[in-house]
Amino acid sequence: MDQNLDKQRLALSAAGCDKVFKDHISGTVTKRSGLDEALAQCGDGDVLMVWKLDRLGLSLPHLIEVIRELSKRRCGFRSLFANIDTMRAGGHLVFHLIGALVDFERALIAKRSKAGLAAERSRGVRIGRKRAMSAGQVRHARASLEPGERPSDIAQTTQVGRSTSYRALDAEKGKAA
Known part of the structure; x- marks a missing residue:
């Protein structure tokens, strides 16, 4: 299916974007030249703007990672559709809350995984790859x-x-x- 980016491009232009970067690939691909180029050009005082959050991050943890990287560079982030702007206190707070929730979920998943593995081991189940030789x-x-x-x-x-x-x-x- 061919994506039509006209709607996104118009919304970004109307919001005042000077440069528009695009990736015309599957959302599951981690190497995205348009995103890499946009991030490389973001610096102090710049704002990276996206039409929707899913245009930036492949997953919530990836989105948080990108926003944290922008923050380190003193670069803002704005999502037009979600009305989030990290240059404002409310948008900054929203991202810190989302980041905290993502970190909390990761910790819970890790804890449940370790508990599950320990339970399996206690029942004598061998964890890991099947032995090559019987x-x-x-x-x-x-x-x-x-x-x-x-x-x-x-x-x-x-x-x-x-x-x-x-x-x-x-x-x-x-x-x-």
């Missing part, structure tokens, strides 16, 4: 290694990489000791 394959590799078969041949027989075979044999050796 216990039977490791036993087979160990038995084959003793008669003098080369590790690369054992890896090929068990259908794993040579380094995976070495790591599994070393781990098994550590358990036996």
